[in-house]
Amino acid sequence: MKKGINTICTHVGEIEDEVYKGAISPLYMSTSYAYEDVDIKRYPRYFNTPNQEALCKKIAALENAEAALIFGSGMAAISTSLLAFLRAGDHIVLQNQIYGGTHNLILEEFDKYGIAYSFTRGMEVSDFEAEIQENTKVVYIETPSNPLLQLTDIRGIAEIAKRNNMVSMIDNTFASPVNQNPLDFGIDIVIHSATKYMGGHSDICAGAVASSGVYMERIFQLAKNLGGSLSDYTVWLLERSLKTMGLRVRAQNENAQKLAEYLSAHKDVARVYYPGLKDHPQHELAKSQMHGFGGMLSFELKHAKKTPEFQNALRLVKSSMSLAGVESTLLSPAKTSHALLSAEERLQQGISDGLIRFSVGIEETEDLIADLEQALRSISQGKKALPV
Structure with a gap:
């Protein structure tokens, strides 16, 4: 067995x-x-x-x-x-x-x-x-x-x-x-x-x-x-x-699903990429070959030029290289993981300069949402980011 x-x-x-x-x-x-x-x-x-x-x-x-x-x-x-x-x-x-x-x-x-x-x-x-x-x-x-x-x-x-x-x-x-x-x-x-x-x-x-x-x-x-x-x-x-991978990953799965749903419904977010969303074009394929939808998602803001400002406004989520740690991090693939590709090669793959890759950690979901919300509010209203 x-x-x-x-x-x-x-x-x-x-x-x-x-x-x-x-x-x-x-x-x-x-x-x-x-x-x-x-x-x-x-x-x-x-x-x-x-x-x-x-x-x-x-x-x-x-x-x-x-x-x-x-x-x-x-x-x-x-x-x-x-x-x-x-x-x-x-x-x-x-x-x-x-x-x-x-x-x-x-x-x-x-x-x-x-x-x-x-x-x-x-x-x-x-x-x-x-x-x-x-x-x-x-x-x-x-x-x-x-x-x-x-x-x-x-x-x-x-x-x-x-x-x-x-x-x-x-x-x-x-x-x-x-x-x-x-x-x-x-x-x-x-x-x-x-x-x-x-x-x-x-x-x-x-x-x-x-x-x-x-x-x-x-x-x-x-x-x-x-x-x-x-x-x-x-x-x-x-x-x-x-020894703790099963526990960590399942917690990250749960957080990522909730964050993807939150971001996809937000007025300042243009698009969310996450196979756990029902409107993901390969959602059914994901259900057929995955036990969980993962702790990774990507998204684009409606005001793509404000992406650096949004990242700087975050107080809990770190802008950091790599992924999959217990702490939530995000980055710009154009500047990091895919920086070795030319701008043309990135665009051929659908990777815009405004794309944000989000590695969801194991923090409380409510705390992560609060951090994203204050950062989105700060770029929308031009207000200084608030502590989380």
Whole structure:
């Protein structure tokens, strides 16, 4: 019988403290281990120290995978996974709305390796099929997308990948394993920026990949050469943070839903992007492939030029890089996550300079709404922002 999400987060992958019988996993900081008369020759760059192994078991269990690896960053996880299955002469199809760092990796590096690529025009399965070539080896998606929260049909992508003998990969960061398990829909490889919901406290930088044993062995063979492993202290901190992920994410889901409804009804807000809203064009798809709608939303003000003024007026919600911490933050994708894209590329993806990406935390909903309300009032009436 499969354990519940909070039980997996709390108990799977624990290291038993056999010496002092402590309640949590002990931390093994050594970078040097014996190699004679041992079952496993441990070395940090080989992802097999005790804490690394334990954490990988937890992440695999969370994604219903056979195996997992933990990396030094989300981009290390993404780049290693892609390059493990692509070589000169191959081709990859990617959705047109993906994280700016991934987009930049493709544009700046893949030509050097002789790897061809195509970005879809839209997000429908047919848009992906239209880009498939004889040498296409990988199809790569990100759903919900960053930053417009658009959805891709996970099951549909998995099916076309299998029909065309391609490996399917997904960036599952925005959803987290709490809200979405792509392997259950036939996707081959799931990738996370573990910096985000897995870490959840804005103090850890890490990445994770989960898949079958066969695929993870292939990724490992490249990973050990690229050297993107994670320090054991950070591994230990991440294992600690994962224990509360189910509780945190569900609280963020609830807050985000209420805030999306509040913002969508506000006279000074032009548009809200959140799959939990009934008027979201892919709301039914979200219900079919997600357990919860997530803690991320984006919105645009009717007076887009006042966006910086609005952000400066906030007193509780921080303007800050990254996302998914227990504290609520927001940012301008044009200035941060998608700044590496040209203005034309951003507009092609529907990312305006006035777009605000909101990472909803676990604060009381009423306090967050009060902060947004006073900031919106201040730009509407030209009054000084009030303390919250």
